[in-house]
Amino acid sequence: MYPMKHIDNIPSTPGKFKMEKPPYNRLRIHISLAKLTFWSFVFLGLIFVFFYRSPAASSSSPVSSDLSRRSLRTNSYGGPAWEKRIKASAKVRSRNGISVLVTGAAGFVGTHVSVALKRRGDGVLGLDNFNDYYDPSLKRARQALLERTGVYVVEGDINDATLLKKLFDIVQFSHVMHLAAQAGVRYAMENPGSYVHSNIAGLVNLLEICKSVNPQPAIVWASSSSVYGLNSKVPFSEKDRTDQPASLYAATKKAGEEIAHTYNHIYGLSLTGLRFFTVYGPWGRPDMAYFFFTRDILKGKSIPIFEAANHGTVARDFTYIDDIVKGCLAALDTAEKSTGSGGKKKGPAQLRVFNLGNTSPVPVSDLVSILERLLKVKAKRLVMKLPRNGDVQFTHANISSAHKELGYKPTTDLQTGLKKFVRWYINYYGNGKKSVQ
Numbered sequence: 044m045y046p047m048k049h050i051d052n053i054p055s056t057p058g059k060f061k062m063e064k065p066p067y068n069r070l071r072i073h074i075s076l077a078k079l080t081f082w083s084f085v086f087l088g089l090i091f092v093f094f095y096r097s098p099a100a101s102s103s104s105p106v107s108s109d110l111s112r113r114s115l116r117t118n119s120y121g122g123p124a125w126e127k128r129i130k131a132s133a134k135v136r137s138r139n140g141i142s143v144l145v146t147g148a149a150g151f152v153g154t155h156v157s158v159a160l161k162r163r164g165d166g167v168l169g170l171d172n173f174n175d176y177y178d179p180s181l182k183r184a185r186q187a188l189l190e191r192t193g194v195y196v197v198e199g200d201i202n203d204a205t206l207l208k209k210l211f212d213i214v215q216f217s218h219v220m221h222l223a224a225q226a227g228v229r230y231a232m233e234n235p236g237s238y239v240h241s242n243i244a245g246l247v248n249l250l251e252i253c254k255s256v257n258p259q260p261a262i263v264w265a266s267s268s269s270v271y272g273l274n275s276k277v278p279f280s281e282k283d284r285t286d287q288p289a290s291l292y293a294a295t296k297k298a299g300e301e302i303a304h305t306y307n308h309i310y311g312l313s314l315t316g317l318r319f320f321t322v323y324g325p326w327g328r329p330d331m332a333y334f335f336f337t338r339d340i341l342k343g344k345s346i347p348i349f350e351a352a353n354h355g356t357v358a359r360d361f362t363y364i365d366d367i368v369k370g371c372l373a374a375l376d377t378a379e380k381s382t383g384s385g386g387k388k389k390g391p392a393q394l395r396v397f398n399l400g401n402t403s404p405v406p407v408s409d410l411v412s413i414l415e416r417l418l419k420v421k422a423k424r425l426v427m428k429l430p431r432n433g434d435v436q437f438t439h440a441n442i443s444s445a446h447k448e449l450g451y452k453p454t455t456d457l458q459t460g461l462k463k464f465v466r467w468y469i470n471y472y473g474n475g476k477k478s479v480q
């Protein structure tokens with residue numbers, strides 16, 4: 044270190060001495076620079092540590108979303124070109140057509156519903172956050188399909204109120220088809236927070252926007268057969284009890300139904316919840332059993348087939364996607380207008396809930412037999428006791444209410460539907476190479 048007197052010798056006023064820059068002054072500058080560099084590194088290090096261990100990535104709260112697994116970023120949006128695309132996509136092209144915001148448009152049901160609406164001349168705008176709960180490349184392929192049909196999908200999350208408001212500023216949607224959700228029964232044990240984020244917080248955010256816009260849209264949204272939980276009265280009727288959910292997923296869907304009641308009651312929103320029963324088909328979800336059974340049978344991998352206590356049969360009321368699409372469109376077409384305006388209810392509004400199932404449950408072991416025949420490969424069956432993972436033993440829909448009110452009548456049996464799925468699967472994933480239809 045340099046003695047203090049050197050520093051004391053530096054003239055306090057500007058003058059020639061300063062111009063000369065004595066060696067001790069240069070050294071002082073070097074020391075200052077070294078200190079500055081050192082503290083800058085310390086500071087940057089702290090920032091790095093802070094962000095690396097941010098709550099989203101490492102929260103210890105049991106219900107915090109494990110968003111590190113999911114891409115929830117909202118892309119930059121705005122600008123005249125963006126608005127033009129939105130308007131073009133949402134433009135109604137048929138007489139008496141409706142304009143629909145489809146959330147979860149790049150999802151399995153969302154894609155099929157969006158295409159069907161667009162093809163009959165309705166205005167359709169998609170919204171999807173493209174999260175990575177399952178392979179996002181499949182969602183991108185569905186998006187490409189939608190674009191070819193004329194449906195633009197805005198990339199964003201239903202929790203983004205600013206984005207939702209903006210979309211309603213650009214288009215006066217008459218209807219919202221709300222299909223964005225965290226799906227899957229078993230994944231709820233792994234990432235409970237993602238269910239709260241999408242199925243509760245996201246739903247409330249969407250309804251908050253819908254109640255405050257003018258005119259308010261009518262909303263049709265996806266509930267689930269899982270709300271019947273431990274109900275053992277078959278077939279499941281909308282009048283049966285739904286207060287014994289067997290999974291957090293089911294509980295969030297049931298909560299959604301209660302939230303819908305509230306927004307209908309206070310704000311006059313027209314709301315229709317559809318309880319889907321294990322929907323399957325082309326462009327389906329890879330996390331569902333029929334999908335990964337197909338993949339693993341083809342790979343020669345063993346597949347776990349659940350059975351209940353005492354070799355009890357586990358069965359599902361598998362419902363083909365085209366039947367579900369017809370139910371969704373009929374629900375939109377019969378939805379009455381919301382009655383509120385300026386965030387205030389002006390009169391009673393429609394509140395409905397319907398089962399959309401196939402009314403013929405099939406044991407999971409029979410599903411596997413059908414796949415074996417279609418794939419011409421023998422499955423390596425690994426029969427195991429139904430784990431305590433949220434799965435229920437069976438589902439079976441009573442669809443008389445949907446039949447009466449919506450004209451809903453499923454026409455595809457599991458054999459026929461799986462044949463179409465397998466054809467799509469081989470075409471899409473065949474020979475290990477991906478080929479989009």
Ligand SMILES: O=C(O)[C@H]1O[C@H](OP(=O)(O)OP(=O)(O)OC[C@H]2O[C@@H](n3ccc(=O)[nH]c3=O)[C@H](O)[C@@H]2O)[C@H](O)[C@@H](O)[C@@H]1O
Nearest residue numbers: 226227267268269319320321331332333347348349407434
């Ligand atoms: O009906 C519904 O509302 C629900 O339908 C499906 O849930 P799930 O019926 O459990 O469909 P899968 O996960 O495809 O399971 C189908 C059947 O295969 C069984 N399974 C599943 C996985 C497995 O490894 N082995 C197995 O035997 C399940 O216990 C179940 O009986 C969807 O995944 C949910 O998102 C949807 O809400």
